Amino acid sequence: MNENNRNLLIATGLSMLVMLVWILLFPPPPVEDTPLPEEAASTSPLGTPTASPPAEDGAPTTPGTTASTAGTPATDAAAEAPRVAIDTPNLTGSLSLLGGRFDDLRLVTYRDNLDADADMVRLLSPRGEEYAYYAVYGWAPAGGLAADAVPGPNTLWELEDGETLTPDTPVELTWDNGAGLVFHRTISVDEQFLFTIAQTVENQGEAPVSLAPYGFVARHGTPDHRALWIQHEGLVRMTDGELEEVKYAKFDGLDPAPGGGYAETVAATGSGWIGFADTYWMTNLIPSPGAPFTSTARYNETSGIYQVEILFPTLTVEPGATEEVSGMLFAGAKEWEVLRDYQNEGGIDRFLDTIDWGWFFFLTxxxxxxxxxxxxxxxxxxxxxxxxxxxxxxxxxxxxxxxxxxxxxxxxxxxxxxxxxxxxxxxxxxxxxxxxxxxxxxxxxxxxxxxxxxxxxxxxxxxxxxxxxxxxxxxxxxxxxxxxxxxxxxxxxxxxxxxxxxxxxxxxxxxxxxxxxxxxxxxxxxxxxxxxxxxxxxxxxxxxxxxxxxxxxxxxxxxxxxxxxxxxxxxxxxxxxxxxxxxxxxxxxxxxxxxxxxAFRRKPAEAGASTAANSGGKPKGK
Incomplete structure (x- = not known):
């Protein structure tokens, strides 16, 4: 290697190093928080026509329907809605009966800072607050069923059983649409960070109905903390063993969605999950192992609200029949041992990969x-x-x-x-x-x-x-x-x-x-x-x-x-x-x-000579 090539390599390396440190110290600014526009209707890649989960602006997402209970609740209505307390060794907060929303959740063992009176880390927060972040489950109408016939984000559920959600005491919610459909939702939680949501629909009418269960997580704006470029924060999705990660700043790289914005839908035959991951925390929607579903990530370039969702195939419920679909919600800290147990013992495929292992995962x-x-x-x-x-x-x-x-x-x-x-x-x-x-x-x-x-x-x-x-x-x-x-x-x-x-x-x-x-x-x-x-x-x-x-x-x-x-x-x-x-x-x-x-051990004679030389004369004797 000649000297010119060596100099070029050194200069290139130093330039890359300076650029790297600059990116580390001054990352791109976060996206501003603005209202979410309308979402368009979609068709499930599973091959069965379905509705989509409702968008967070109250717009209907199924052709031929009108907005009703599928809409977004007003802030004052959400604040006045009854709540069910959540109390576990690792989680505390409450569940809103308006939509059955998971929108108030804190991590008991983690604090915002090292102060003695520091607040617990707040993971989920209701709409109307800065950086609102919440999860919602419901049913989307299909086959001509009206939007107000199914429970959505604005549905006021009744507490049928249980007072406080703990690992030993699940709670059951119920809602009767008054037209022959009765919905039940049983919510349980373990001692770590995993909720199980069992949704049941009972058809007491005289005609079959078609509808599809869903769950979504909405996030208003990007996190207010700074992450290094080497840290992944944003979408994390597993589909039949294939991992996908998209940073918040890269959501505009998803497929263009009808009506504006961006959306990318992927079908899974029986294993996977989707959610938002920060450096230390995450919120993930997890279907039951073996259940087919589609997962969608949504974003609009004029909006600061991100949304990830799972949608199950449309169910046809005959008169007198009952159908049930279960799913899970992880909301908590990315603790290695906890995620490993959910993966190995709970059957959640590759759940450890929610941790950002990077390109060299085989070493990391x-x-x-x-x-x-x-x-x-x-x-x-x-x-x-x-x-x-x-x-x-x-x-x-x-x-x-x-x-x-x-x-x-x-x-x-x-x-x-x-x-x-x-x-x-x-x-x-x-x-x-x-x-x-x-x-x-x-x-x-x-x-x-x-x-x-x-x-x-x-x-x-x-x-x-x-x-x-x-x-x-x-x-x-x-x-x-x-x-x-x-x-x-x-x-x-x-x-x-x-x-x-x-x-x-x-x-x-x-x-x-x-x-x-x-x-x-x-x-x-x-x-x-x-x-x-x-x-x-x-x-x-x-x-x-x-x-x-x-x-x-x-x-x-x-x-x-x-x-x-x-x-x-x-x-x-x-x-x-x-x-x-x-x-x-x-x-x-x-x-x-x-x-x-x-510099500290020069002989006195040398020091004197140096002084004399500097002054232009000879060293002075005693």
Whole structure:
């Protein structure tokens, strides 16, 4: 590889690195929240003509029907509707009898922040509130059945049995349309985050009726927190073993929907689910295993309301007959063990894939498995991250060894290369030829250290993915002042790490980037130490850029989660120790601290001579 190509590769790599960090620090702005327009009618890909679940503006979605109970409830009516309390070890809130909506749900074991009086994390909230987020189940009319003959989002149900929804006491709702159809809905919940909804329709009339059960989740606007580009937040859907993920910002890439907006419908023969996933929480609609259904994701470019839904095939209920359809709703935290149990014991196909494992899932999954079990043994996620990083560094050491040996040999040849460059002057061809002869004579391949590094990149990228997505790091303490590994280091050099009597600037302040904590400073030092072991680029410009990189990254990465910074520090420190040891074994003794130490250990005579030289005179005697 000649010097021009090498310079091009270095410049390209640095440009990509700068762009990556910029995207991490300044992601695209969220979509504004606006009213949802009308939705058009649809036909089920299962082959049976059906109605669609009602849109959240009250518009009918079946040809030949008129809007009635399928419409969206008014905010005041929703606020005045009776409610059924929800009380489980992990969930608390209430269920609205207006539409039987799941629209008030908090996570008992998770808090908004570390304050003693912090509120519980609120997952679902009713329409009319900012960032409303709720789930609704109902029936869509078909075959000429009127919209007001079936229960929809604006139907006021009656509480037939049960007072509080708990793992031991399900509740039953009922609604009689007064025209021969009686609907029942039995809702139960387990001790984690899974609701089971059994919908029953009884035909007491004299003619058969056709209708289709559905469920949908509506979300008004995008989440008000910022996610890194590496984190998936948005649609997550599994259809017969095929996973689909669409970020909120990419919903406009769905198929154009009749009447405007975007909608994408997929048919499943018997396994799957659909929902919205955030970094730590999610809400998923899950049909019973083996039941065919269609799933739809909807969005309108002029709207901030997203909607995902499941629709079952149309049922024909004969006079005197009863039909029942069951489904499930997951609303809670993306805890690995909980999702694994639902997948393995509950039969929910590939439910663990609701966690964003990324491109290197074949590495991310086993790495997380190891981290999870290390944490179970140690009980501290900070030390678990350190132990996991050490374990992975040992695992890839055979690959890293060749890179370190190659760098050591290149370092040994550095003096000769400098002499050769001085002798060649501006004659690049002569310099290139001389360097190739030098490499051949000493049996050194400059590219031999790159290939092993390429094999290591997916492993450590996967570790990065695990650390940034795992809920176990959220509000997890490490030592002393690090009380939340998912948040930036709270210490600040601007107040001398707490010695001065004022608080450091908030993360939203322009001064926050200057408010370096202990961990970011250690990160910069670890990068600087590691850089000192590698041969300096011969080009002065490149040498200057590389010299500044540790300190630039110290500021740029200072606002990242403490768990990530801790991983980088550990990784850099182990890399430095390994590389330093290998260089010593190959006869090279790197003097990493030489320049710093020499500045404080100059002889008095040398210091005096330096002073005299600067003043233009001779050193003064006593």
């Amino acid at each position: 999954k086993p790495i997380f498995w190891v981290l999870h079990h290390i944490h179970a043994l140690m009980g501290n996620m900070g030390w678990s991250v350190i132990v996991l990083t050490i374990f992975l560094k040992i695992l890839v050491f055979p690959l890293a060894y060749r890179s370190y040996v190659s760098m050591a040999r290149m370092r040994e040849l550095q003096p000769e290369m400098e002499k050769m460059k001085a002798a060649a002057g501006d004659d690049r061809e002569k310099l290139q030829k001389g360097m190739m002869e030098l490499y051949k004579k000493n049996k050194v391949n400059p590219a031999s250290g790159c290939v092993p590094i390429l094999f290591q990149i997916p492993i450590f990228f996967s570790l990065y993915k695990v650390i940034i997505n795992t809920i176990e790091l959220r509000h997890a303490p490490w030592i002393g002042w690090i009380r939340d590994l998912s948040a930036p280091d709270p210490s600040s050099i601007l107040n001398l790490f707490g010695l001065l009597p004022y608080a450091p600037p908030d993360q939203g302040s322009i001064l926050f980037i200057l408010s370096l904590g202990v961990l970011p400073i250690l990160l910069g030092i670890s990068m600087w130490l590691q850089q000192k072991l590698n041969p300096a680029p011969p080009d002065p410009t490149q040498r200057m850029i590389f010299a500044w990189m540790p300190w630039v990254f110290m500021f740029m990465l200072g606002s990242f989660a403490s768990g990530l910074v801790l991983y980088w520090i550990t990784n850099n420190t182990i890399t430095f120790i390994q590389q330093y040891t290998i260089m010593r074994l190959h006869g090279h003794k790197p003097d990493v601290f030489g320049n710093i130490v020499s």
